[in-house]
Amino acid sequence: MEVKIIRQRRKTMVLKVFNAQTAELRVPMKMSLSKVEKFLDSKKGWLDKVEKRMLENESFSNCFDFQNFIYINGEKVLEAKSLIKGFENFTEEKKQKVVRKYYLSLFSNLEKLAVEVSVKTGLTFKQLKPCDSSRIWGSYNSNRVMKLNWKLIVLPKRLVYYVICHELCHSIHLNHKPQFWKDVEKLCPDFKMLKKELKNFSFVLRTKF
Numbered sequence: 001m002e003v004k005i006i007r008q009r010r011k012t013m014v015l016k017v018f019n020a021q022t023a024e025l026r027v028p029m030k031m032s033l034s035k036v037e038k039f040l041d042s043k044k045g046w047l048d049k050v051e052k053r054m055l056e057n058e059s060f061s062n063c064f065d066f067q068n069f070i071y072i073n074g075e076k077v078l079e080a081k082s083l084i085k086g087f088e089n090f091t092e093e094k095k096q097k098v099v100r101k102y103y104l105s106l107f108s109n110l111e112k113l114a115v116e117v118s119v120k121t122g123l124t125f126k127q128l129k130p131c132d133s134s135r136i137w138g139s140y141n142s143n144r145v146m147k148l149n150w151k152l153i154v155l156p157k158r159l160v161y162y163v164i165c166h167e168l169c170h171s172i173h174l175n176h177k178p179q180f181w182k183d184v185e186k187l188c189p190d191f192k193m194l195k196k197e198l199k200n201f202s203f204v205l206r207t208k209f
């Protein structure tokens, strides 16, 4: 990974990694080069680890082609062009609109699962809404409104289950304190693994489709 050094009017150094190929180290104007190099040396192990993780993530995300295919529960189920006649000739924007509309029509599947989990666990919500966020998979607020990202439908079911359990546990705790995680663990004993796996899918949130 190449680290670009940028001198700035600042008091401390800050290291930012953008992807597996590029990182940026912002350093105070007058800091000596040896100090900068020493800092970079101390971060080498960490940078290698981040680079490896990002490369894995990139190759993982390359397995998915959201522009041309529809995925349900982690499986490629159909070609996007089969959704509507003339799809191939649409603009990118119109293609995305068609794909998005199709996924939104499947939101009832998420709803069904949320109701099932709610009945099974006794954890309730007042209202369920689809959300469209490039950051989060779901939310639960003090008005007992649960939101689930419609993109969840493309994820393996075990991850959808985890997200629903996570949000439903917010009906007891509106925070992420240890007791919250204890309750999540009761519903999803392997939640730590699922959380990690979900992180690998965060590129889906940022992908436009």
Ligand SMILES: [Zn+2]
Residues within 6 Å of the ligand: 166, 167, 170, 176
């Ligand atoms: Zn949460």
